[in-house]
Amino acid sequence: MKRIIAFITVVAVSTAIMVWTTPGLLNNLHLGLDLKGGFEILYEATPIEGGAKVSKESLIKTAQSLEERANKLGTSEPEVTTEGTNRIRLKLAGVTDEAEVRKQMKEPASLTFRSKDGTETADDQYNKIEMIGTDFAENGAKLEFNNMNEPLVSIKVNSKEKFAEVTQRLLGQPLAIYMNETLISAPVVQAVLTDGTASISVGGDLNEAKELRDQINLGALPLKLTEKYSQSVGATLGKQSLDSTIEAGLIASVFILIFMIGMYRVPGLIASFTLILHTWLLILVFVWADFTLTLPGIAALILGVGMAVDANIITNERIHEEMKLGKSIMSAVKAGDKHSLRTVLDSNITTIIVAVVMYWFGTGAVKGFALVLIVEIVLSILTNIYLSRFLLNLLLKAGKLLKPKYFGVKESDINAL
Secondary structure (H helix, E strand, C coil): CHHHHHHHHHHHHHHHHHHHHHHHHHHHCEECHHHHCEEEEEEEEEECCCCCCCCHHHHHHHHHHHHHHHHHCCCEEEEEEEECCCEEEEEEECCCCHHHHHHHHHCCCCEEEEECCCCCECCECCCEEEEEHHHECCCCCEEEECCCCCEEEEEEECCHHHHHHHHHHCCCCECEEEECCEEEECCECCCCCCCCEEEEECCCCHHHHHHHHHHHHHHCCCEEEEEEEEEEECHHHHHHHHHHHHHHHHHHHHHHHHHHHHHHHHHHHHHHHHHHHHHHHHHHHHHHCCCEECHHHHHHHHHHHHHHHHHHHHHHHHHHHHHHCCCCHHHHHHHHHHHHHHHHHHHHHHHHHHHHHHHHHCCCHHHHHHHHHHHHHHHHHHHHHHHHHHHHHHHHHCCCCCCHHHHCCCHHHCCCC
């Protein structure tokens, strides 16, 4: 009786949780631009100065710059990823003005240090450019603290001589820092700096110091971006893709469940339950991990469900074979589980290995496909192999399912030993 209660509890509680949470999970699921509509651009990063190389750190910083600019456009959750050694992919869901996106994204983060040349107006106080972004060492801005534990931003330049000349000429005057055409700080030169370094005080504000450090490092990036590829997916087309995918998935799922139950009776019913639970867990992982669902991701999902169904079919067919040899129900189930486990695990593990290789060497949609497939298979092993066997054994040990017909096996097919 305890095993029956445990079986009912597991199924009932899991079902209740799935029914209660599924609407909220679906609402919080992030859709890619191929399902929602939007705009995608692939950039190639090249050094501004000839002979220089694209470092991994500068590529990541440039990607962060693109994301900041995309956020200012008001787009919903822009997706920016680096690919290979010199490429950045930008995905913006729900974009309507592609021309504006191209204009804003292609503009470099222009860092300049400026002074007054004596001809400035009220609206143009600092109009003489003394130094530009490439005059500063890449990632040369650091956060430090003085003896009073106040935050400072230390900077490092490439040319000590140039910096010494500028600080000597502007001693006691402001040397304003601009990002593009926005004034972000105007520190006063307190001394002639000959060692190529300087410290900027921000009045004790730690957040301001961090922001200034990041902006200087961003503006010092020696990279320019060239658009190599772009595509636009209309909102209507994206919705049609999503609706068609959901419709096809639901129809296929119904046929799969009917097939499983029709062929294997109670084990098929249990397998159908674990398949549904497996799909719900995958949606939960997508929401918790903040993954974005795309068409390649859905393709991986469908492939994973197919492998889960295959695992159940292999196991149940093996149980059928053991029963037809005349073994008892309990012995047939134990033998079927044992003999099929290695085959199923080998199949899943080899697929995971392939997916890991795809993720490691792939880019863009290939990495998304591989990641979803890996998560899918891990969840499938937990639910469609171990959980389904646990539930089936609960019923067997409770004294239920003692007739072959509960497994879809006819008495006439069983050979006496």
